[in-house]
Amino acid sequence: MSITSSMYTGAAGMSSHSDAMGVISDNIANVNTVGYRSQRANFADVLGGFIAGSAAGAGSRIGSVQTMFMQGSLLGTGNNLDLAIEGNGFFVVNGAVGGVDGSYYTRSGQFHTDADGYLVNPDGLRVQGYGLDSTGAVGNTPGDMMITQDTLPPTATANVTVKANLDADQAIDPTAFDINDPGGTSDYSTGITAYDSLGTPHQLTLFFKKLADAPTQQWEVHVAAAGTDVTPAATSEYTELGNGTLDFDTAGALSASSLSSVNVSWAGAAAATINLDFGTPTGSGGTGVDGITGYAESSGASAITQDGSGSGELSDYQVLADGTVEGRYTNGQTRPLGQLATAVFASEDGLARRGNALFGATIESRDPVLGRPGSDGHGALMAGSLEGSNVDLAHEFVTMIAVQRGFQGNSRTITTADDMLTEVVSLKR
Numbered sequence: 001m002s003i004t005s006s007m008y009t010g011a012a013g014m015s016s017h018s019d020a021m022g023v024i025s026d027n028i029a030n031v032n033t034v035g036y037r038s039q040r041a042n043f044a045d046v047l048g049g050f051i052a053g054s055a056a057g058a059g060s061r062i063g064s065v066q067t068m069f070m071q072g073s074l075l076g077t078g079n080n081l082d083l084a085i086e087g088n089g090f091f092v093v094n095g096a097v098g099g100v101d102g103s104y105y106t107r108s109g110q111f112h113t114d115a116d117g118y119l120v121n122p123d124g125l126r127v128q129g130y131g132l133d134s135t136g137a138v139g140n141t142p143g144d145m146m147i148t149q150d151t152l153p154p155t156a157t158a159n160v161t162v163k164a165n166l167d168a169d170q171a172i173d174p175t176a177f178d179i180n181d182p183g184g185t186s187d188y189s190t191g192i193t194a195y196d197s198l199g200t201p202h203q204l205t206l207f208f209k210k211l212a213d214a215p216t217q218q219w220e221v222h223v224a225a226a227g228t229d230v231t232p233a234a235t236s237e238y239t240e241l242g243n244g245t246l247d248f249d250t251a252g253a254l255s256a257s258s259l260s261s262v263n264v265s266w267a268g269a270a271a272a273t274i275n276l277d278f279g280t281p282t283g284s285g286g287t288g289v290d291g292i293t294g295y296a297e298s299s300g301a302s303a304i305t306q307d308g309s310g311s312g313e314l315s316d317y318q319v320l321a322d323g324t325v326e327g328r329y330t331n332g333q334t335r336p337l338g339q340l341a342t343a344v345f346a347s348e349d350g351l352a353r354r355g356n357a358l359f360g361a362t363i364e365s366r367d368p369v370l371g372r373p374g375s376d377g378h379g380a381l382m383a384g385s386l387e388g389s390n391v392d393l394a395h396e397f398v399t400m401i402a403v404q405r406g407f408q409g410n411s412r413t414i415t416t417a418d419d420m421l422t423e424v425v426s427l428k429r
Contacts, residue, residue: 003417003420003421003424004417004421005048005058006413006414006416006417006420007413007414007417007418008058008059009048009057009058009059009413010059010410010411010412010413010414010417011059011410011414012046012058012059012060012061013059013060013406013407013409013410013413014407014410014411014414015061016043016059016060016061016062017060017403017404017406017407017410018407019041019062020041020043020062020403020406021400021403021404021407023039023040023041023062023065024041024396024399024400024403026039027039027391027396028391028393028396030389030391031389031391031393032388032389033357033389034075034108034109034110034357034386034387034388034389035072035106035107035108035109035357035386035387035389036072036108036357036389036390036391037067037068037069037107037357037389037390038067038068038389038390038391038392038396039065039066039067039068040065040066040067040068041062041065042062042063042064042065042066043060043061043062043063044060044061044062044063044064045057045059045060046058046059046060046061059410066349067348067349067351067353068390069348069349069390070390071086071087071387071390072107072387072388072389072390073387073388073390074086074382074385074386074387074388075385075386075387075388076384076385077384077385077386078384079384080316080317080318080319080383080384081111081112081113081119081319081383082109082110082111082383082384082385082386083109083111083319083340083381083382083383083385083386084109084381084382084385084386084387085107085109085342085373085379085380085381085382085387086379086380086381086382087378087379087380088344088377088378088379089342089343089344089371089373089377089378089379090105090106090107090342090343090344090345090359090368091105091106091107091108091109091121091127091128091340091342091343092104092105092127092128092142092341092342092343092368092370093105093106093120093121093125093126093127093128093358094125094126094128094144095123095124095125095126097123097125097354097355097356097358098354098355102360103128103361103368104125104354104358104359104360105343105351105358105359105360105361105368106121106356106357106358106359107357107387108121108357108386108387109381109386109387110122110386111127113147116146117146117147117148117149118144118145118146118147119145119146119147119340122356123356125358126144126145127144127145127340128142128143128144128145128340128341128370129142129143129145129323129325129338129339129340129341130142130143130338130339130340130341130372131143131145131146131338132148132336132337132338136335137336138324138336138338138339142341142370145325145338145340146338147314147317147325147327147337147338148314148337149313149314150314151311151312151313152309152311152312152313152314152327152329152331152333152335153199153311154195154196154197154198154199154308154309154310154311154331155195155199155307155308155309155333156195156196156197156269156270156272156308157194157195157196157272157274157306157307157308158272158273158274158275158307158308159274159275159277159306159307160192160194160204160274160275160276160277160304160305160306161277161291161303161304161305161306162190162206162276162277162278162279162291162292162301162303162304163279163290163291163292163301163302163303163304164190164291164292164293164299164300164301164302164304165292165293165294165295165297165298165299165300165302166187166188166208166210166217166219166246166248166292166293166294166299167187167188167295167296167297167298167299168217168248168252168294168295168296168297169296170187170188170210170299171210172210172211172212172213173185173187173209173210177207177209177220177222179222179224179236179238179239179240180236180237180238182205182207182222182224182238185209186207186208186209186222187208187209187210187299188207188208188299188300189205189206189207189208190205190206190301190304191203191204191205191206192204192206192304192305192306193306194274194306194308195306195308195309195310196266196268196269196270196272197266197269197270197272198268198269199309199310199311199331200266200268200269200310201310202225202226202229202266203225203226203229204223204224204225204241204274205223205224205225205238206221206222206223206224207221207222207224208220208221208222208246208299209222211245216247216248216249216250216255217247217248217252217294218245218246218247218248219245219246219248219294220243220244220245220246221243221244221245221246221259221278222240222242222243223240223241223242223243223259223262223276224238224239224240224241225238225239225241225264226238226239227239228267229266229267230264230265230266230267231265231266231267231268233267241262241263241264241274242259242261242262242263243259244257244258244259244260245257245258245259246258246259246278246292246294247281248288248293248294249282249288252289252293252294252295252296253282253287253288253289253293253294254278254279254280254281254282254286254288254289254291254292254293254294255281255282255283255288256281256283256284257278257279257281259276259278260275260276261273261274261275261276262274262276277291278291278292279291279292279293309331309332309333310331311331312329312330312331312332312333313329313330314327314328314329315328315329315330316328317337318383319340319381319383320381320383321373321374321380321381321382322339322372322373322374322375322380322381323339323340323341323342323372323373323374323381324336324338324339325337325338325339325340339372340373340381341370341371341372342370342371342372342373342378342379342381343368343369343370343371344368344369344371344377344378345361345365345366345368345369346365346366347364347365347366348365349364349365350362350363350364350365350366351365352365
């Protein structure tokens with residue numbers, strides 16, 4: 001290798017270290033870029049001729065710039081549409097980048113809804129997910145994720161569950177139950193709001209009257225609604241929808257129930273059958289204590305639930321760990337609005353940077369595998385957080401010092417080679 005070649009070798013080293021400094025500068029510039037993945041310049045040697053029969057080096061070059069995909073720190077924001085992925089995977093967004101339409105992949109979860117209700121990133125690219133099918137369940141075909149603002153339709157009450165206690169020490173009143181004087185001819189009553197097919201609320205009242213103590217307790221139950229709520233309308237305050245008996249064993253457990261449902265014709269709405277769950281009687285193989293009991297303590301209801309609701313408007317929503325967007329409505333109901341999709345790749349290193357924290361699939365990365373967060377190797381989502389840049393400033397500054405020294409060393413080889421050439425030229429005076 002000639003002295004002149006040494007100068008070019010040094011120049012090649014300076015060039016490669018200049019490129020490496022550019023990579024470091026890019027990392028430091030993006031230390032606060034959400035979802036940014038740091039880069040690493042990988043040096044490679046260059047061969048140039050032979051010395052004493054062996055291949056001689058001719059400097060260095062940047063063989064590749066490698067993207068580092070380790071997890072960045074999670075930053076809490078409190079915004080329910082700021083999302084971070086804990087583990088593997090990328091959000092999928094669709095739209096045009098640099099005039100090219102397609103799907104792109106990012107770890108930056110800064111999302112919001114646009115004027116049409118679509119979930120988009122700051123550049124307007126639409127986030128991909130699984131929408132609802134015709135039955136209202138989350139489907140299996142990915143597409144543009146939309147937060148629908150539709151009114152939640154009402155649900156007619158079909159099931160009522162009662163958990164209560166009827167006082168075993170209650171004295172027996174021989175007066176028969178009278179629907180025209182239910183309060184005066186019953187021993188205990190409780191109520192619950194039920195809904196018809198239009199979402200109109202109605203008050204159902206359960207009246208209980210003790211019939212016997214021996215050989216075991218027996219109670220009578222009457223289910224009533226307001227007379228004006230049914231068709232044909234009743235002239236009395238209450239109209240009876242059904243009645244039956246509740247039997248208890250000597251331990252106060254429900255042993256038998258003769259009332260399982262009532263039929264009601266709501267005024268102006270569809271007729272309904274309402275199933276009544278007073279617990280699982282021992283005579284049917286149940287415990288007898290998971291619904292109504294007959295213990296020697298004051299009569300009272302601990303829980304009465306029903307499955308109906310009125311119509312509701314979307315008031316809020318949140319994203320769950322599995323990517324489900326759960327809507328919350330003014331009627332107290334919740335339902336899924338869709339589910340976000342994430343993508344994993346056979347080789348993340350094969351992804352190509354597209355700017356704005358976006359990546360594109362390549363032959364080296366293979367096609368994306370779309371799935372649901374938290375399953376099949378896809379990381380779970382954390383709402384109200386963003387994943388910060390994974391740039392380690394301390395590491396970058398140490399690497400910067402090493403690259404700077406390398407640049408200085410290569411510049412010194414050029415000045416040294418120049419001194420040597422000066423000596424050669426001065427041999428002839």
